[in-house]
Amino acid sequence: MKIRGVYYKISFLFLFLTSILGSVYRSYIYNNNINDYGLADMHTNIGSVVTASFLFMGYVQYKEYKDELKVILGVVLGFIVYEVIQSAPLIGVFDWKDVIGTIIGGILTFVIHKLITIKYSL
Numbered sequence: 001m002k003i004r005g006v007y008y009k010i011s012f013l014f015l016f017l018t019s020i021l022g023s024v025y026r027s028y029i030y031n032n033n034i035n036d037y038g039l040a041d042m043h044t045n046i047g048s049v050v051t052a053s054f055l056f057m058g059y060v061q062y063k064e065y066k067d068e069l070k071v072i073l074g075v076v077l078g079f080i081v082y083e084v085i086q087s088a089p090l091i092g093v094f095d096w097k098d099v100i101g102t103i104i105g106g107i108l109t110f111v112i113h114k115l116i117t118i119k120y121s122l
Contacts, residue, residue, distance in 0.1 A: 003120055007058035010112065011051050018047025042101030049075055049105025050112070057113070068113055076106035 021043045029040040053075045057068045079102040086092030 003116070004058045006116060006120075007054045010116075011054035011058065014047050014050040014054070018044060018051065021047070038097045038100075041095070041097045042104065045079065045098045045101030046105040046108060049079055049102055050109045052079075053106075053109040054112075069110070072106055072109050072113070075109075076102055079105075 025043065026040045028034075029036050053072045056071045056075065060068070060071055080099055083094060083098050083102070087094035
């Protein structure tokens with residue numbers, strides 16, 4: 001049960017960081033015409049993937065299902081499918097930066113998860 005709390009804490013931490021970056025960082029970058037290589041556009045996908053993955057991992061850990069890699073891959077694929085669906089007319093705008101941000105978020109989630117498993121000897 002201890003690891004479940006860690007997953008939830010990381011999830012809410014990234015939710016908070018993503019919302020702060022969305023309101024402060026993005027407006028600062030846009031107002032000052034700074035080239036951050038698309039990070040201002042991708043950070044929401046990066047943070048959302050980490051948030052959703054750890055939230056689901058906390059839930060599946062509670063249900064004693066131990067394959068977190070499937071959860072991470074499922075979240076990443078779900079976000080990519082959602083981005084592709086947005087390419088349909090009148091639904092949204094497809095953006096490659098969002099797909100790249102989603103993949104980066106999945107990699108970041110995997111790395112954080114590996115660090116947690118090393119720390120807690122899982």
